[in-house]
Amino acid sequence: MNIHEYQAKEILHKFNVPVPKGFVTISAEGVKTQVSQLKSDMFVVKAQIHAGGRGKAGGVKLAKSAEEAQQFVKDMIGMTLVTHQTGPSGQQVRKVYVEEGSSIKKEYYLSLVIDPKLSRPIFIFSSEGGMDIEEVAKNSPAKIVKFDIDSATSFDSSKLSSSFNLSPEQIEKITNVAKNIYDAFIATDASQIEINPLVETNSGDFIALDAKINFDDNALYRHPEIMELRDYDEEVKEEIEASKYGLSYIKMDGSIGCMVNGAGLAMATMDIIKHYGAEPANFLDVGGGASKETVTEAFKIILSDSNVRGILVNIF
Template sequence: MAASMACQAAARGSRRLFLNQNELPGWSCRRWLNLQEYQSKKLMQESGVAVQRFFVAETASEARAAARRLNAKEIVVKAQILAGGRGKGLFDSGLRGGVHLTKDPAVVGELAEQMLGFNLTTKQTPKEGVKVKTVMVAEALDISRETYFAILMDRSCNGPVLVGSPQGGVDIEEVAAKSPELIFKEVVDIVDGVRDEQALRMAANLGFKGPLERQAADQIKRLYDLFLKVDATQVEVNPLGETPEGRVVCFDAKINFDDNAEFRQKDVFAMDDMTESDPTETEAAKYDLKYIGLDGNIACFVNGAGLAMATCDIIDLHGGKPANFLDLGGGVKESQVYQAFKLLTADPKVEAILVNIFGGIVNCAIIANGITKACRELELKVPLVVRLEGTNVEEAKRILSESGLPITAAHDLDDAAKKAVASIAKH
């Protein structure tokens, strides 16, 4: 259904492990911080978490110098983009793969020349690919065993929980579905933090033995320190690996941050890489609008993430296709309504607009005034269907009816979806 598409799009790059398949925690549309791999590893490094030694380069000569400074037996060169599937990607320079291994520092420079400034296309990028501006030059380490480890906020536990599995390096959701006995969970007391016995028990459950068990436990505690330090909602390490030399290393990590803590995490949020973001989504964020573009032709203008997903679903149910997911949120201002309409009407795919507002803390009259202003100033050319309910709704309906604008009123969401789909055929 369309809502699932919206949810997947909104949670780009984020994975939430549902240990109990009946558990459906509340989801809300939030700002997802876009950090490159080297930025996440830098944060980990600063908290004493073991990662591969690495440098970042923006030119081929910097990459060659970084390779020499590493003085490693083998070097891995990784193109830095926010999309996954880099290893199997293709550059428009002709180079295949965004991840390469070599033992020769000179080759590192040659690889960087074919990566930097060129577009890399993977299964997760747009068709034209994404321009690579930086590469990470890192020490290549062999992995003798891979495990999975994560720290996340769990509503059912009223706080953070450690989640781990000895089956790492693969799709952890698949492991949870097929072999739930291989998923281990430790609830963390937010006051006491991760206790030594918890960290050691998790390390043992992950399969670390002998001296490696204590080493893994230490890494688990350091990762929890990072979790608290940066106000994370999730730190996922896949794989948390074991090397043939007897080291426990975090080879790859994904960190999600609580956007409510932006005021005290200014340095972290300043790293947000918006260069690969959709321009419309970036513009929407300026006005505190949560926008995700979809492939349909009926624009959705809604307050509340859950209501927005339901609106997408009902449009789909009646044979239409939503053009976007747009959540106005609670504290709506008239100017936001205008900017939202401006964004929606700028999309050439949009053939109709459906407004679905349930006014709890939202004043419907503010929405109505914003709608009429936008319709007049933007000279709206597509059909507009409006369903309003809740606070000050009668005044809002009066504003719309007396505006003289061609606005179609709807009694409820189902009626609104039907009218929006039908309006395209008539228009």
């Protein structure tokens, strides 16, 4: 399950991860008053959607006055934001987050994810954080380092000192942030926490300037408070419907619907479709114990996609 940036920052704040102060709004009304309560002479206005790449797509603006912040909010509410992660149809902006501006000395990247090979969390760190982190990963992979950790050793700061030109004070502050992120990760059953950028300010503090958290769907029954953060407006209606029947469904842009039992076979089936020049319209795993009713609902969900021109059923 995904949540918005402002929700992720609220969670991280509870675990003592430094974040800028801000507020979320669904309209421009009253923004000037709320902005005046922030202790800053500049403000960052951010469109809230469940997708990355907002900055390059015009979804992040720097306002130098309360009036300008309010105008940016007015412009963003209701707009369709198209990024490299939304697809060509984009996503409608329904919420905007306004926060205090920060003096940025240096941008870093820090994330915590599950490594499927190790079956435990690992940290990923780079001294080249920011909007171009994908390009860094592609063109300068040596600048991105993975830290294998376990519950006994947690974050090994010595790996930072051996890989990057950081002072002992910088390492200590980054380590503190990392430990708090780890605590949040474990406590919430997260599958990913990404801070990009983690910025060092001119005063030497480290702040999570942007935050993304994904949660393990299979553990949500333990966290009703996290379930309350779910924004159905940000999700694909077919995927919501599929979850009601225990179906693993992911909508795609092609025209050939897929109904398969088993995730591996489903991916192989999609590869076959692409190999022969077509594009899959979805990933759909009905599971090994699907009933007649479940399969019927699966067909209904696939056929609700107007792009579907045919369905390939591959049941083993």
